[in-house]
Amino acid sequence: MESKVNFAAVGAFVIVFTVALIAGVLWLSSGKYYRKSYDTYQVFMAESVAGLNLNAPVRYRGVDVGRVRRITLAPGNVEQVELTLDIERGTPVKEDTLATLQTQGLTGIAYVELTAGHRASPPLVARPGEPYPVIASAPSLMNRLETALPVLLADLTRVSGNLNALLDDENRRALKATLADLAMLSRTLAARSQAIDAALASGARTLDNAARVTAELPQLVARVERTADALDRMAGEVGAAGASGRAALDSAKAAFDGARGTLDGTRDDLRTFTGATLPEVRELVAELRALTATLRRAGDEVERNPSLLLRGRAPGKRGPGE
Numbered sequence: 001m002e003s004k005v006n007f008a009a010v011g012a013f014v015i016v017f018t019v020a021l022i023a024g025v026l027w028l029s030s031g032k033y034y035r036k037s038y039d040t041y042q043v044f045m046a047e048s049v050a051g052l053n054l055n056a057p058v059r060y061r062g063v064d065v066g067r068v069r070r071i072t073l074a075p076g077n078v079e080q081v082e083l084t085l086d087i088e089r090g091t092p093v094k095e096d097t098l099a100t101l102q103t104q105g106l107t108g109i110a111y112v113e114l115t116a117g118h119r120a121s122p123p124l125v126a127r128p129g130e131p132y133p134v135i136a137s138a139p140s141l142m143n144r145l146e147t148a149l150p151v152l153l154a155d156l157t158r159v160s161g162n163l164n165a166l167l168d169d170e171n172r173r174a175l176k177a178t179l180a181d182l183a184m185l186s187r188t189l190a191a192r193s194q195a196i197d198a199a200l201a202s203g204a205r206t207l208d209n210a211a212r213v214t215a216e217l218p219q220l221v222a223r224v225e226r227t228a229d230a231l232d233r234m235a236g237e238v239g240a241a242g243a244s245g246r247a248a249l250d251s252a253k254a255a256f257d258g259a260r261g262t263l264d265g266t267r268d269d270l271r272t273f274t275g276a277t278l279p280e281v282r283e284l285v286a287e288l289r290a291l292t293a294t295l296r297r298a299g300d301e302v303e304r305n306p307s308l309l310l311r312g313r314a315p316g317k318r319g320p321g322e
Contacts, residue, residue, distance in 0.1 A: 038066060038086040041124070042132045043099045044074055045081045049108035051103060058085050059102075060114040065091045069111060084132070085112065093135065094121035099141040108314065308309045 049071060070084035087093065094117030101112045114135070126133045139147070167175075189196070294309035 033284060039089050039093075040132045041085045041087055041093065042134045043137050044077075044134065045083065045099075045101065045137045046079060047081075047101065047139060049081050049083070049101060049110065052101065052112070053109075057111045058087055058114065059111060060087075060091055060120040061111075061116055065114070083112065083134075087114075092117070092215040093124045093133070094118065095124050096121045097124060097135055098138040099135045100138045101143075103142070128157070150178075153212075229288070315316075 025040050052068065054071060057064050057069040058068065066085055066087035068083060070082075072082050074080040074082040078207060082117060085099075085101075091114075093114070096117040100113045100115065101110055103110050115138070116283075124133045124135065133219045
C-alpha cells in the first residue's frame with residue numbers, strides 16, 4: 001500500500017526552515033548574538049584599496065575590533081576611496097588615530113589597521129555636516145615604497161653614471177699604478193721590518209733619556225741659580241774692594257793736606273821734607289792712583305763678563321817664535 005505524501009506540507013516546511021535560517025544568519029551577523037554594539041566611522045584614502053573586500057577585518061593594535069561595511073568612491077572626489085567601518089563600541093578611537101591599509105602575509109588579503117592615539121587625546125566625534133566621524137588616513141607601506149622607489153632608482157642611476165665617469169680609462173690606469181706602488185711599499189716595509197724595529201727601539205731610548213733629562217732639569221736650574229748668586233756676591237765684593245781703594249786714596253789726600261799744613265807752619269822742616277820725604281809721598285800717591293785705576297778696570301771687566309771670576313783671563317796670543 002503506497003503512502004500518500006502531502007507536498008504542500010513539505011513545501012511549507014522548507015520555506016519556513018529557509019526563512020528561519022536566513023533570519024538566524026542575519027541575527028548572528030548583526031552581533032546581537034554576542035551582545036556587541038558597533039559605532040560607524042568613515043575613512044577616506046587617496047591610494048588604491050586593491051585586495052580589500054567587504055567584511056574585511058578592522059584591527060586596533062592587531063586586535064579585531066570591527067569590519068569593513070562599505071567600499072565606494074568618495075562623492076565629489078574620484079581620487080579618494082570612501083570606507084565605511086563598523087567598530088566595536090568602546091574602542092579608543094581618538095582624534096589623532098590613523099587608519100592604514102595593511103596586507104596579511106603573502107596572501108595579499110588587505111585589512112584596515114588603526115594606530116593608537118595619545119591617551120590624553122579627546123575621542124573622535126562627527127563634525128557638523130558629517131554623517132559619521134571621519135578617521136584620518138596614513139599611507140600604507142606599499143604606497144610609501146612606491147613613492148620612494150622611483151627616487152631611489154633615480155639616485156642609483158645618477159650614482160652609477162658618476163662611477164662610470166670617475167672610473168674611466170685614465171683613472172683606472174692611475175688606480176692600478178697606485179695599487180702597484182702600495183704593493184711595492186708593503187714589500188719594502190716587510191723587508192726592512194728589523195731596521196724599523198731598531199729605529200723604534202732607538203726612539204724609545206731617546207724618549208727615556210729625554211724624560212730623565214727633564215726630571216733632572218729642576219736640579220740643574222737650581223745649580224745655575226746658585227752660581228748666579230755666587231757671581232753676584234763676588235761682583236759685590238769687587239765693588240767693595242774698589243770702594244776701599246777709593247777710601248784709601250781719600251785718606252792719603254787728607255794726609256797730604258795735613259802734611260802741607262804742617263809744612264806751611266814749619267818753613268825749616270819744609271825744605272828737608274821737600275828734598276827727602278816729598279818724593280816718597282808722591283810715589284805713594286801715584287801707586288795709590290794706579291791701584292785705584294786697576295781696581296776700577298777690574299770691577300768694570302767683572303761687571304761686563306762675570307765669567308772671568310771662574311775661568312780667569314784668556315792667555316794672550318804668542319808672538320812669532322814663542
